Amino acid sequence: MPHKHAVILLLLIVAGVLAGVAAGWLWGPAMQSVAWLGDLFLTTLKMLIVPLIIAAVISGVASLGDVRKLGRVGGATLAYYLCTTGIAVFIGLVMVNLIQPGAGLQIGDGEIPQKVLEKEETTAVDILMSLIAPNLVAAAADTQLLPLIVFSILFSAALTTVGGKGAHVIAFFNGVNEAMMKLVIWLMYFAPVGIFALVAARLGKAGGGEQFLAEITAVGWHVVTVLSGLAIHFVVLLLILVFIAGRGMDYLVGMLRALFTAFGTASSSATLPLTMECVRENRVDDRAVRFVLPLGSTVNMDGTALYEAAAVMFIAQAYGVDMSLGQQAIIFITATLAAIGAAGIPEAGLVTMIIVLNAVGLPLEGIGLLLAVDWFLDRFRTSINVWGDAVGAAVISRLMRWNNGKEG
Ligand code: ASP
Secondary structure (H helix, E strand, O other): OOHHHHHHHHHHHHHHHHHHHHHHHHHHHHHHHHHHHHHHHHHHHHHHHHHHHHHHHHHHHHHOOOHHHHHHHHHHHHHHHHHHHHHHHHHHHHHHHHHOOOOOOOOOOOOOOHHHHOOOOOOHHHHHHOOOOOOHHHHHHOOOHHHHHHHHHHHHHHHOOOOHHHHHHHHHHHHHHHHHHHHHHHHHOOHHHHHHHHHHHHHHHOOOHHHHHHHHHHOHHHHHHHHHHHHHHHHHHHHHHHHOOOOOHHHHHHHHHHHHHHHHHOOHHHHHHHHHHHHHHOOOOHHHHHHHHHHHHHHOOHHHHHHHHHHHHHHHHHOOOOOOHHHHHHHHHHHHHHHHHOOOOOOHHHHHHHHHHHHOOOOHHHHHHOHHHHHHHHHHHHHHHHHHHHHHHHHHHHHHHHHHHHHO
16 A cells, blocks of 8 residues: 555544544433444454464465474563563552552452353363363354464475475465455555444443443553553563564554554454555564564553453452462462463453453452443553564564575
C-alpha cells in the first residue's frame, strides 16, 4: 500500500475510534444497533486467520532454509517472549504494590462468574496439552491456533527435507500467503467503520458514558494500576525497539493501524492479519513476519501477563490477604504461564486467571470484582500484546540479518 494511503487510513481509523467512543458515550444502548457492522468486520478478519496462519507459517519456516536455523530462530523468539513477558509481570507486581488498589475496598458475598465456572479445570498441564490437537480440522473450526501452528512448523520442516517434491508444495503455500496478504490489504479499508461500530456498540452495551464512569470509579485504583503498568511496559518495549532492534519512531507509527484494531477488536488473533501487514510494510525481514508473528499472537501476551498479576494482587488486597514475597514469586510464574495459555480472543485473560488464583489459594469469586471493567482493560492489554509481538518481529529480524551477515 502506498505510504499516503496508509496515513489516510490511519487517520480514518483514529477518527473511527474517537467517533465510536463519542457515540457509545452519548447514545448508550441505542448504539447496539450498529453492532452488526462491527461483527461483520470481526468475522471477516476471523475468516482470514486459519488459511493465513497455515500458509504464513509453512512458507515462513520453509524460507528459513535448514532445520538448524529454525531451532536458532525459534529459540531466540521464545527467549524474547519469555523475557518481555517476565518484565511485564514484574512491572504489574511493582505497580500493584505501590498503588495498593484493593486496600480498603468493601466486598460483599461474591459469586463465581459463569464464564469462570465453565472453565474451572484449566491447569498448567492443560496449557502444554493445548499445543497439540487430535483433529486439525476441529481445531481450525474452533480457531484453536496453537495446534495449527505447531503442525505447520513440523509439516514445513518435513517439506524442506524431501527435495524437489517438497519445493512444489512450498511454492503453493508461498502463493497462498501472498494472496492472503492481498485480502488483508483490501479488508483494511473497512477497518475505520468496523472499529467505530465495535467500540460504539460495546460502550453502548455497558450502558453509555455515565454508567461506564460509575463502574470504572468503583474500582478506579485497579484501573489506574493496570493502565499505568501497561503504559510503562509500552515504553519499555519502545526502548527495546530502539536499542535492541535499532528501529525508530516510524516503526511505531507504522504499527498504529494494527494497535487501534487490537483496541477495537480486543483480540490479538483477529488483529494478526493487520499486524502482519503493518510489520511487513515496516520492512521487517519477511521470514520473521511469517514465523514470529503467528506464534506471538497466541503465545506472547505481555499485556495479559501484566494484567493477571496486577488483578490477582488486587483481589488479594480486597480480601485482606497479605501476599508474601514467596507468594508473589508464585504469581510471577503462574501469571506468565496463564498469559501463554490465554487464547488471543476477548477476555481470555479473565478465565486463565484461575490458574494464578488457585496457585496462591485465593477465592475464584474474586474475579467477580473485575468483571464490570474487564472488557475495557482488555482493549488496552490486547494492544500491548500486539505491540509486544511487533517489537519481537523487529528484534528477531535484526538478529537474522546480523546472523546472515556473519555467515555471508
Ligand atoms: N484479549 C486478549 C488478546 O486477544 C487476551 C486477554 O488478555 O484476554 O490478546
